[in-house]
Amino acid sequence: MSVVPLAHASSIDVYQFNTDEEETRYRALIDELRCPKCQNQNLAGSDAPIAQDLKQKTYEMIKDGRSDGEIRQYMFDRYGDFISYKPPVRPSTWILWFFPPLLLVVLILGWVLKAKRGRKPAPAMPHSDNLSRSEEAKLEQILSHHQSTKDQS
Known part of the structure; x- marks a missing residue:
């Protein structure tokens, strides 16, 4: 026979x-x-009166020979899905089960797409074949001016 003492701030069960x-x-x-x-x-860490009652009910149901599944079902029927840290998967809890992973996938896809857009190659420098005659003349003038100032220094 096992005896389980449960220490709480106000009492010991x-x-x-x-x-x-x-x-x-x-x-x-x-x-x-x-x-x-x-x-x-x-329930184990709570001192609330309702938690004390639920611990007592859990104890009684175990002593009555109820299965863990029957005890969980009783708690779900009476207190709803909130009673469990792992609520069952059904339409009313889909947002709890599927929204976090779906949000993660969307964020990763957005990050990947943004990273791809940011890596566009720089535009190529125009070649002299693509310049008009006036642009070529201006380029020659700039280059010769640059070369003469370089020679003087």
Whole structure:
């Protein structure tokens, strides 16, 4: 027979189990199930009265021989999907399951496309074949002026 003391700020709950398996199941369930009142805290770590009640109910259901699935289903039926850190996949929870990975894929694709656009090659310098006669004359004047100032220094 196992005895599980649960220390809390205000009290200590002691549950007696017939086997270590029952105790292990109990601990796993209260670690997995979320307190309906607390924000992001499981039943094991919550001192809220509702959490105490749910731990007691979990204990009673284990002692009654209920399976983990039956206990979870009872909690889902009574408290909704919020009771679990891993809600079931169904239309009402699709946004929880599929939005984060979909958002990640969209962000990565956007980043890749932006990176590709940023790597455009610089435009090629025009060759003298592409210049008009007046542009060629101006280019010759600039080059000769540049060469004469270079020779003087």
